[in-house]
Amino acid sequence: MRVVKSGLAAGMMAGAAMLAHQAFAQAVPAPAGAAPAVRPAPPPPIYGWVPKKNPVQAYVAPNKPWWKLADVLALHKGQASWSQPIVRNKDLMADWHQLAPGAKKPEVLYADNRVAMIVWSGQVRVSIKGQEPFVASKGFEINVPLRLPFTMETVGSAPALWLEVHEAGDIPIYPDTGTSTRPADIKGVTYTRSILSGGDGVYDGANKPYLDYYKDVVGANGRAGAFIASDHMFVNNIRGKGTPTPPPTNLGHFHTNYSEFWFVMEGNVDYQIQGVPVFTASAGDVVTAEVGRWHRASFGGPVGQMATRVAINPFPRGLHNYTPESNGRQ
Structure with a gap:
């Protein structure tokens, strides 16, 4: 999820909703010549006692930081x-x-x-x-x-x-064209010829077939934002200029019920994940913060160079939990 200065306080569902709203807004560009949108002020922080894994979730192969x-x-x-x-x-x-x-x-x-x-x-x-x-x-x-x-x-x-x-656990279905052969069974699965109900999935205003990121965002110096924002999947582009790495006392946030991972699309991204030494990931790398671990991402150097991380998790409105001392900010 997004690790930015606009985050809100621990346990704050309204804050998570605000983050999702901003992501959706970024995904739809404003008309040419339109005045910049004015973001509403975030609601006041709400504090809560949030369950955090203790000990922290272990990394089990193939997962690693x-x-x-x-x-x-x-x-x-x-x-x-x-x-x-x-x-x-x-x-x-x-x-x-x-x-x-x-x-x-x-x-x-x-x-x-x-x-x-x-x-x-x-x-x-x-x-x-x-x-x-x-x-x-x-x-x-x-x-x-x-x-x-x-x-x-x-x-x-x-x-x-x-x-x-x-x-997790999705297994492909192979269309029966009338001339196709039955797929080979796999462990725990027997392929069975069936009639499929429910109708096709659709594209809509928030979900398009593709995004040419280097052309439409990097080349146009455009705003990044959510590419997929739907039930069970959130793919969110987060782009910004390189900045000095925050101090170790800045823990970032943690998620109560889900793990999050990122694909580094552009430049360098600095990561601090609970229990893991601070490191800098480069374009093409994949980084994971297991559920319940404090984590923080910042745009790596050199200062001013652009970087993009693609945050991937199951919930567009996923809850962010921050330290009370942070006042909901990274």
């Missing part, structure tokens, strides 16, 4: 196509995927949840039911609603690499 992209690539050196689990928690899971030139993923859909992706290298043609196929390259963020079949196909001479995020 800092997955460096270089380390992931080293694990799969010489492989053309591969996948690497990065995040597993009770709400979400995330994996790196690389697809060899000319290779294509089978068409799949997911029953009740969205899929989010961030493309990092190469080019991949994305075909989603009801949408014109598009080619995604570095910096594209992709949003596939529930029950929309989609495929991924590498184009060009280089492999395509992307981070893919699902709801």
Whole structure:
């Protein structure tokens, strides 16, 4: 979630709602020439006794505080196509995927949840039911609603690499085209031919098929903001200029019921996570703060250089808990 000066006091549900409101507002650009929106003043702090894990939540593989992209690539050196689990928690899971030139993923859909992706290298043609196929390259963020079949196909001479995020435990459904064969069963699952009900998922004003982040935000010097803000998934771009790292006494905040992770899209981001030495993550890295751990993110140096972290968690209105001494500010 966002670790910024506009945060509010511990236990404050109204403050969380304000953060979500701001994220939604950032996701919809103002018309050209329009006067800047005036943000309402935050409500006064409300204090509460909040349950915090003690001892703190342990990191269990594949989870770890800092997955460096270089380390992931080293694990799969010489492989053309591969996948690497990065995040597993009770709400979400995330994996790196690389697809060899000319290779294509089978068409799949997911029953009740969205899929989010961030493309990092190469080019991949994305075909989603009801949408014109598009080619995604570095910096594209992709949003596939529930029950929309989609495929991924590498184009060009280089492999395509992307981070893919699902709801925890989601298993793909393979459309039956009449000529397709029954998928192989996996542990604990028997694939059964069925009629699918419930209708297709849809795009709306707050959820678009894709965002070309480097063109539409970095190239245009635009405002970052929420890319996906829906039930069970929040993908929020947070961009700013490099600043001096705050002192260790600034703990940031913690979340009561969920873990949070970030993809570093641009520049450097400094992290302080409870029980972990302070570190600076670079573009392409993935960072996780387990549930209940104090954590703080700040835009890394050099001072003035822009940086972006993409915060990913299950709740657009997730609760932030701050120390009373902070007055709800980082």
